[in-house]
Amino acid sequence: MSAVSSLNFRELSEEMNLRVAKGEVPASALPNLKSALRAFLTSFGLSEDSSVGSILRRAYYRNLRLHVERLQAEGREKSYIANRKSLMGKWCSLVTHLDRVAAATTNCMTPFQSMLHELLNQSQTTIAGLARAVGISKSTLGGWVRGTMPNPRAIPSLKRLERFFAMAPDALVALAFERKSFKPVASGPAVNIQYRERLGRITKDAFRLKQVSDSLAQEWSEFVIHKTEKLPDLRRYSRGVWVATDLVTEAETAKNWYCYTKGKYVPTAHITWGHVASFLGWLSRARELGGAGLACCDVQTLAWFSNKQMSRRYMKWLIARAEDKVHNGVLDFAKFVAALNHPQHGYLTQMPELQERLPEAHRPAVWREACEEAYAWASEMKKNLAVAGIEHSREPMAPIKSVLELDDPLEAVADMTTRMKSCRPTTGGLDEAVWARDLLLIKLMASNPLRAKNMKLLTYRSDNSGNLYRRPDGSWFIRIEKRAFKNAKGAAKTRDYDMPVNRVVWSDIERYLNAYRPMLPDADKVDYVFLSSSDEKPEGYVGTWKSLNRRIFYLTRRYLWDCPGIGSHGFRYIIGTATLKKAPGAWDAAAAVLHDEVETVKAHYAHLRSSDGGNYVHTLLDSAFARM
Known part of the structure; x- marks a missing residue:
């Protein structure tokens, strides 16, 4: 394609003048086209005598993105930027058209064919290997490489090639067709992950406790100290120690206060607070939305984890929310309830004064009996769930x-x-x-x-x-x-x-x-x-x-x-x-x-x-x- 390899921007501009003279481009659009090209060249330090080279060919979409970013940095309006992109697209289309004409005249490779050869060399693979990886017929891809031009039905296959090589959307399609002859096709990956789709739906319906009272914050801080200090005042199971570390990826802030103690990060506190905020948030969730319907001021205490009835209702709701799946989050909640209410070393069992922070209608007559009942129920749930088996609501290898x-x-x-x-x-x-x-x-x-x-x-x-x-x-x-x-x-x-x-x-x-x-x-x-x-x-x-x-x-x-x-x-x-x-x-x-x-x-x-x-x-x- 030596006929166009030396094409410079002055010659390209003259070609656009010819299009106007032939009536293929409106004369009124020419000033804007010339202005857009001059600004584009200036942003890259080029002149009219510079060679077009790959600037409006292989590297066009990358250069256009950089040009747009500079316009955004200048504070240009969206309509202005959209118009500039449209104008530059016409210059790119003209270069592609000239390359096609030159290829036909000199019996050389078309721009589309040349790009396929470049991609094959870049990936160091064969036509058969690339066809198999992308999901295209070997004969189809082979025909394109030999010079056959695709028909419009091949656009989805071209889009897969674009995604495979991480090309800009329509980069290959634009080389295969005149710009006016194709419609853009969505280029996102076709893989759908059910867990992510469900997670996207339920995260829009957040129910975690958002307003944390000073009393609850104090309760939690004292609990974290109990789990981390070397000589706790209360009995603690030997395997129930939480580690505080100075190896942290972010500093302590007002938003992550719950996973720090004495300036050190506590990973287990980060995870466990999720159960606390979720359960207490569910307690204050409206009844018509499946929650317990309590006032926010009435749920601000860890003492609720000794309420067997509410814990059971919450676990049932979690399972229903996960499309009837018993996932690890349900089992972890049962384990946490059992640990807090253990007859000998449970934290709540040893903190009877916390019952006074419950609303009177939900305050147990005998604290220890309530803890024992919650422990027995949670322990049974742990065993039943372990026997029944946990259903993973998320398949980590699916993506x-x-x-x-x-x-x-x-x-x-x-x-x-x-x-x-x-x-x-x-x-x-x-x-x-x-x-x-x-x-x-x-x-x-x-x-x-x-x-x-x-x-x-x-x-x-x-x-x-x-x-x-x-x-x-x-x-x-x-x-x-x-x-x-x-x-x-x-x-x-x-x-x-x-x-x-x-x-x-x-x-x-x-x-x-x-x-x-x-x-x-x-x-x-x-x-x-x-x-x-x-x-x-x-x-x-x-x-x-x-x-x-x-x-x-x-x-x-x-x-x-x-x-x-x-x-x-x-x-x-x-x-x-x-x-x-x-x-x-x-x-x-x-x-x-x-x-x-x-x-x-x-x-x-x-x-x-x-x-x-x-x-x-x-x-x-x-x-x-x-x-x-």
Whole structure:
């Protein structure tokens, strides 16, 4: 396509003049078209003598996005920006048209065909492999690559190709058709997760207690102190101790006061307060909405957890709200009620003075008897629910089902990073620093699938005293104290984490730390590896990257094929599954990379474990089966 490879913007402008002369473009639109093009060129430091190159071709949608962001920063109105996008779309369409004409004249590849070849080279795959991954007929894709142009019925397939390569919506469709001949098609992932849909509905109907009285706040604070201090005044079960830690991802505020004590963060308090706020919120929920209908001022006490009748009604409502599923939240609530009312070391059993804070109509005659009754009922519920089995209202592996079904699920992550590399910003500066940070984050999650909290708290120091450190031989490792893990009382209690980073990630680490991290805000104030960009953190906030998990969700939704988005924990499923598919029965290896107990891994990956015996038998009998 040498005929258009040297096309510059002056020549492009003259082509638009010809369209006006032929009546194909209204003369009244020409001044606005020329003005839009001049502003677009100025924003990128270009002139009319600059080559069109990829600016209005391969990189058009990315450049348009940057141009729009600059207009927004200037305070332009939405109508002005929409008009500018429409005008620039006409220039892009003209370039595509000229490229098609040149291709037909010189017998070269069309813009659409050229893009397909570029995508195949970029992904380092075959036509058959790409067709299989995207869900397109091999013969159809092969025909397009050889020069056959798609018909309008192929638009959904083109949209899947766009999503697979993380291209802007309509980037391929616009190359295949004249802009006026196609209608935009929604480009979001087609995967629907029932749990997320239900969660979206019920979260609009929030019922947690919003107004917390000073008396309830004091009750809760005293309870947290009882669960965390080394020498409590009341009896406490040996396994009922809560850990307070200084390893926190966010500072104490008026909104998260309930999970702090004496300046330290208490993870279990964070979880348990959810049960308290939900139960007390349900008590004050209107009867016509399924609640108990009590006044908000009457529910401000932990003493309600010794009311068996209300606890039972609440659990029934929870089950109905979850579409008749008995999920872990229901079982956890029963466990909490039983623990609070234990005859010997239950906190409420030892705090009879709390009964005076209940409304008189709901105040028990004998406090200890009420606690014993609540304990007996909750204990029975725990046993019954355990026997009946818990129904998971959420299937954690559902969003990545298509990934986990691959022979090697890690290949999907490799494809993801390839697509991320192709979207590297050309403008440099902060945008490129964010791109390098995101790429390192995904590759490090694949190499060392840690939980989001551990990733947020990951540190680097030039003297190698941080969590991420470099050994004398040039290899990179991650070391984390066992107390920093969620399972510090389980798998992590016997060993610290000190694991190698895959060598493929080493260059990304060094490039990010040396060139890109210093560009990000607060790089000189904190030693965390991953930092927020200016628009990812509250004004004035200095600390960990609070929205790290949301960023992973966005990146996987955009770049991980056929995935509606997952958090950091999804990478643990991918790596665990990939390990066990490559080495069936290697439970110790999977547990090591996940820093978890072997039995826990076996429980989570039972779908793989159940097939081990069958695969082993088939291997033994291969010679006989070969004759069949």
